[in-house]
Amino acid sequence: MKKFLDQDFLLNTETAKQLYHDFAKDMPIIDYHNHLIPDQIANDINFENLTQVWLYGDHYKWRAMRTNGIDEAYITGNKSDYEKFEKWAETVPYTLRNPLYHWTHLELQRYFDVHGVLDGKSARRIYEECTAKLQTKEYSVQGLLRMRKVEAVCTTDDPIDSLEWHQKLAKDGSDITVRPAFRPDKAMAADDVAGLNAYIAKLEAVTDISVGDYDTYLLAIKKRHDYFAANGCSISDHGLEQIYAEDYTDEEIKAIFSKIRANQAITYQEVLKFKSAMLFQFAIWDHEKGWVQQYHLGALRNNNTRMLTQLGPDTGWDSIGDFSQARQISKFLNKLDTEDKLAKTILYNLNPADNELMATMIGNFNDGSVAGKVQWGSGWWFLDQKDGMIKQMNALSNMGLLSRFVGMLTDSRSFLSFPRHEYFRRILCNLFGDDIENGEIPNDIEWAGKVVKDICYYNAKNYFTL
Template sequence: MKNQKFIHDNFILSNKYAEELYHSYAKEMPIIDYHCHLAPADIARDRVFENTTKVWLDGDHYKWRAMRTLGIDEKYITGGASDKEKFQKWAETVPYTMRNPLYHWTQMELARYFDEHELLNGNNAERIYNETTEKLQSPDLSCRSLLTKMNVEVVCTTEDPIDTLEHHQKIAKNPFETLISTSFRPDKSIMIGNEGFLEYLSKLEKASDVSINSLQDLKDALKKRLDYFDSNGCKVSDHGLNSIPFINYTDAEVDAILKKKLKKQILTSEEIEKYESAVLQFLSEEYHKLGWVQQFHLGALRNNNKRMLAKLGPDTGWDSIADYPQAEKLSNFLNKLDSQDQLSKTIIYNLNPAHNEVMATMIGNFNDGSVKGKVQFGSGWWFLDQKDGMTKQMNALSNMGLISCFIGMLTDSRSFLSFPRHEYFRRLVCSLFGEDIENGELPNDMEWIGKIVQDICYHNAKEYFNF
């Protein structure tokens, strides 16, 4: 055992049943990554990354937060240090990340993409940087090849309604083994209270060729962009909201609120929520008409450190879990769509683990027998996409719903090296079932339980999204 690789064949597989489930059923399943933030421009030109820092550290605020916690200067994180110096500082950080998922992910990513099994640290950083950078110069590790290497069947990137989708169009003209699709992320058109809202509307006007002077104009502009995305193969929308807005409104009220905002007048909190409620309701009704899946990522408290936000901008590592109330407004929102027979397939992601049971029971209220797993409790998200967080999510779903209908894992990542997270998830799934078999809580029926594992890893998502 002393010479065994840390990331070995049975890594985190808890017993012989888990091992059989993983190796015989889960391991070879293709990956459907239905929500991520990969750059389609990189895929379109099949980018070859200049070095390991570019593909592995740039944009990864998980790693950045760990480095800052250890007291590493921002110069070596997002600042002006060389890429090699940044890698060195990350390598020095890795041994201190034990019991954080970064420790496992780091070693899995080095093993799966570069066949590097020595544990990364400050002493071997230069060698590993040089060797992995050299390997990255091969076409075998270009963006497209990285996806193919991990058996990725589908990727859904995330684009704003104003996006031209030019890179997706280039990919469609030169396709490869992985289907690259997009998802529609219109939050900037909803968040009327946010700074920059009016500047965003100007961009939406240009993209849609619609002058926005009223609520109907806004709907017309969004409808044009929805149709454009749909014509480019989009099947999925996505929202990153603190919580679901829901308050009673009339279209006349919301029209007046938008016009007030266009005059740069200050809105009340009630006016803001009425506008948000109306636009989200409209969008969800449109998703249903198009037959799209809608996704809601709920429960983040974003941009907490205003000093660093001003210095570095959003999505640089200053977000955390929030404790907003979720249940009542989410219920009212889903209920209104359902009562009108306009509720699309819906995935709800929860960031606050205290709300796991809330979400696991909420989805059961609107699974009406029309579609298998129509409303989904999404996989552990962001701070929860780790061993404990994913296990708690799956246990809540198992206890209060049907994990057999679960559509499984996604990366939600900006990194082309993040796909071993699907392997990590699959090993956890197999361990959950394997432990129940060993404890006598499930029968030793490998064929049937193996089928359920394969459904969770691949087949349920394949059927749900109909790519």
């Protein structure tokens, strides 16, 4: 019987062990999409305790605690940090077979050298031991990143963000590259006219442009796109239910925008047309600048209205949606490709039913100009677990080139989440190890090792401009 979470965790063959330990283990990390808070990196803060670095903002853990019958007061409420941690510790034994069980213990091992199991009995000891370490210089947020050999991270930033903390990091000359990513979802959210107008008012303030019509709106957002580029941004990101690719004319979009500015209701079809026009415009700008554009597709967000009202978005009330994806993605990418305006593109699906769809869709627009120009991104959100990663890599192997895959990212708000890269790398090496030992691919350890290293690091290094 194997020991839980030992050095050969998830590695079931001797070849898998060799691939991981000799090739994958020590590769640096490029985390090209996450939700880390830039000012915490720039100010290199130390968290006060383990709860603050581990539980604040982590809706994965929050959902598990709620499912385990933990009162909201111990999750997002006013209980003390230790009381919240204790309730999480009591929940951990009930997360068996959930990736949280693996992640929790990997993070305790990798950052704090804690090798015991977390539960209600060990909670106080582990909390105090880890909290004491978090007070030291080594455990500042930049120190935590260095522990996992994080070379670069890309945060997620709204067009109206000042980027002052990215500027501070650039000025200070940190050895960790931190770049913004342009996330303009709010700028196209025409399904909430009042909210969009409030957003436009903020945009006017940061650009000093009076937005009276669609042309000046594009001018103001383009100014922010340029500003992001001037501050090291080379990636955009969109969180969408599905790609929007309705047919429209410029005159239609101008008329729709005039209605928006007049606070008039617009139809569902007008919402789709406006979103389509904005999404296409963002893609044109991305291509002009040589950026990579990312599309996270398929989340059904804010399902629980009562809790959304109480806690706001991104607090654990989202799920997989069953949106139709293929035709709209094809239409959108084809329109860009026809005009020779298709930038490097990464597609992520949240519904596993879309796996083979994505694996084949990317092949329609890989034109030989760049290796892996159009990518199917790693298992995302509910799919960034062992089964989800294996299914994603198997489908990509069967219908594309796994060898050109840009690999894993955390998509996380936690500075302790980077062992997820290790988790991914172990699973990757185990897949290759099984194939070699089964005689399905040659026993050429150097070539297999090279491919592993490419997927873990070099493909992303060559794909992104960071």
